[in-house]
Amino acid sequence: MTEFVATGSLLEPHVVEGSGDTTMVLNMGPQHPSTHGVLRLVIEIDGETVLKVVPDIGYLHTGIEKTCEAKFYQQVVPMTDRIDYLSPMSNNLCYCLAVEKLLEMEIPEKAQWMRVLLNELTRLNSHLVWLGTHAMDIGALTVFLYTFREREEILRIFEHVSGQRMMTSYFRIGGLALEPPFDFFDRVQALIKILPEKIDEYQNLLTGNPIWVSRLKGVGHLSAADGIALGVTGPPLRASGVDFDLRRDMPYSSYEKFQFKVPVSNDCDVWARYVIRLEEMRESVKICQQALDGMPEGPIKADSPKVVLPDREKMKTQMESLIYHFKIVTEGFPVPAGEVYQAIESPRGEMGYYVVSDGTAKPYRVHMRNPSFATLQALQVMCEGRLLADVVAVIGSIDIVLGEIDR
Amino acid sequence: MPTSTKDAVLSEHAANPGISALLGWKPAAIVDALWDRSELTLTVAVDDIREAAKVVRDAGFNFLEDVTAVDWYPTEPRFQVSYHILSHGLKQRIRLRAFVSSDDPVIDSITPIWPSANFYEREVFDLFGIRFAGHPNLRRIMMPDEWEGHPLRKDYPVEGYR
Numbered sequence: 001m002t003e004f005v006a007t008g009s010l011l012e013p014h015v016v017e018g019s020g021d022t023t024m025v026l027n028m029g030p031q032h033p034s035t036h037g038v039l040r041l042v043i044e045i046d047g048e049t050v051l052k053v054v055p056d057i058g059y060l061h062t063g064i065e066k067t068c069e070a071k072f073y074q075q076v077v078p079m080t081d082r083i084d085y086l087s088p089m090s091n092n093l094c095y096c097l098a099v100e101k102l103l104e105m106e107i108p109e110k111a112q113w114m115r116v117l118l119n120e121l122t123r124l125n126s127h128l129v130w131l132g133t134h135a136m137d138i139g140a141l142t143v144f145l146y147t148f149r150e151r152e153e154i155l156r157i158f159e160h161v162s163g164q165r166m167m168t169s170y171f172r173i174g175g176l177a178l179e180p181p182f183d184f185f186d187r188v189q190a191l192i193k194i195l196p197e198k199i200d201e202y203q204n205l206l207t208g209n210p211i212w213v214s215r216l217k218g219v220g221h222l223s224a225a226d227g228i229a230l231g232v233t234g235p236p237l238r239a240s241g242v243d244f245d246l247r248r249d250m251p252y253s254s255y256e257k258f259q260f261k262v263p264v265s266n267d268c269d270v271w272a273r274y275v276i277r278l279e280e281m282r283e284s285v286k287i288c289q290q291a292l293d294g295m296p297e298g299p300i301k302a303d304s305p306k307v308v309l310p311d312r313e314k315m316k317t318q319m320e321s322l323i324y325h326f327k328i329v330t331e332g333f334p335v336p337a338g339e340v341y342q343a344i345e346s347p348r349g350e351m352g353y354y355v356v357s358d359g360t361a362k363p364y365r366v367h368m369r370n371p372s373f374a375t376l377q378a379l380q381v382m383c384e385g386r387l388l389a390d391v392v393a394v395i396g397s398i399d400i401v402l403g404e405i406d407r
Numbered sequence: 408m409p410t411s412t413k414d415a416v417l418s419e420h421a422a423n424p425g426i427s428a429l430l431g432w433k434p435a436a437i438v439d440a441l442w443d444r445s446e447l448t449l450t451v452a453v454d455d456i457r458e459a460a461k462v463v464r465d466a467g468f469n470f471l472e473d474v475t476a477v478d479w480y481p482t483e484p485r486f487q488v489s490y491h492i493l494s495h496g497l498k499q500r501i502r503l504r505a506f507v508s509s510d511d512p513v514i515d516s517i518t519p520i521w522p523s524a525n526f527y528e529r530e531v532f533d534l535f536g537i538r539f540a541g542h543p544n545l546r547r548i549m550m551p552d553e554w555e556g557h558p559l560r561k562d563y564p565v566e567g568y569r
Contacts, residue, residue, distance in 0.1 A: 058549035231523030244495045341491050369473040
């Protein structure tokens with residue numbers, strides 16, 4: 001049994017008090033180039049040594065959970081895009097799976113495989129932005145230009161399939177919004193064919209670079225026990241030696257049919273998180289290839305006329321379809337009472353949606369458990385005793401998105 | 408089919424280490440049990456929540472995923488505090504929940520068991536106004552300190568387009 005370390009300094013009061021003549025309180029943020037969004041860190045330093053890091057969050061005030069309570073179930077899907085602008089598809093998927101679990105609905109195989117394919121593209125998209133900005137925070141600008149070149153192609157694919165580059169809203173409760181367009185699979189194939197050598201290119205630029213190595217190795221130590229006690233998930237936890245991935249261990253949306261490795265490292269530092277995300281990108285490419293090779297034929301929506309909108313053509317020619325269309329759009333669809341918690345492996349770690357239904361057409365409560373929120377708590381443990389410049393490297397390594405943190 | 412009576416659920420899932428540990432510790436702590444949509448929910452007496460969390464953790468459910476609340480206004484007890492706990496070894500989840508009344512919404516903090524509950528409980532305190540006894544730093548986390556009211560309560564006024 002793992003011994004749990006109630007990490008003392010995290011549990012101390014919020015207000016930082018200078019302990020004398022030698023320490024100083026420094027405010028990093030609320031807006032800082034190394035954070036994706038608004039985050040203020042109150043840092044107590046002694047010279048350049050960090051004694052304490054206290055995150056101060058809550059600048060966005062999106063009110064997203066409250067807004068969900070006023071919407072029909074299907075109207076919440078576009079809201080979930082706004083949680084995390086780097087992985088909208090993961091949020092779509094997690095919410096749709098939760099509602100489908102409440103409805104106890106079966107999804108056609110092709111829709112499930114398409115969801116897997118798009119989620120792995122989302123992971124690649126998110127990790128490319130992470131790598132570029134993480135390298136830029138530390139001072140290597142070239143990688144940023146390279147990764148955004150490849151990310152652009154992924155965004156073009158998203159635009160091709162859903163009509164939107166970032167706020168895709170492509171998933172629906174019961175399947176997908178539309179059939180994938182005619183050359184969609186060709187474009188994905190062309191992309192994932194070049195990606196492995198591009199990943200090699202980034203690795204060649206960074207891994208042998210002595211500045212990169214010395215800024216990353218041994219920085220931001222997080223033990224497995226601390227990681228579990230502080231709620232860390234995803235790549236940061238796997239970099240601490242915990243071999244757990246929801247895609248493999250608690251599969252959803254037909255992930256059990258795919259072969260892939262889960263990279264794990266025992267180094268527990270920023271370097272390990274960098275290596276693990278690069279490996280994850282290679283594995284994602286393999287999953288995409290398997291999805292392309294074995295993509296099943298069939299419908300992309302569940303056969304459930306009271307929940308899933310009918311095809312446009314049917315709506316124009318059949319009275320029943322028109323009635324269902326009208327009723328779903330104006331009244332929504334009732335969902336049986338109950339509560340579910342559905343978690344998926346998002347690019348940043350475990351993302352969970354807790355949906356409570358009271359039997360009406362609007363969710364009684366939607367709660368989003370986002371990985372960045374929990375991982376941010378571990379910042380103090382990772383930065384304590386290190387230099388001020390290491391704080392930037394550590395924030396980059398946990399791949400933070402502030403939209404996930406604020407409500 | 409959901410199994411809803413407490414005794415039926417407890418006997419059907421007697422092999423679950425969380426259930427057997429809780430029954431071995433204090434059978435009266437489990438107020439209700441529910442098996443619905445392949446998810447196990449145990450309702451725990453509000454005074455027992457911290458000890459119950461410790462017992463469940465020692466039984467192998469090692470990772471606290473989430474703490475959140477639901478406001479069942481105007482029924483009493485009004486607030487439901489939900490804990491989602493994962494076992495990395497068993498690859499299973501368990502949901503503990505406790506009901507808190509509205510006139511004095513206090514529940515024990517579980518930060519001594521899982522330090523990660525720190526942010527989660529502050530979020531629930533901020534948005535629902537439920538206080539966590541023994542929390543080391545119970546302050547608002549999202550809203551400004553001087554903010555009045557708790558936005559996720561059902562009787563908090565909503566303005567604008569609906």
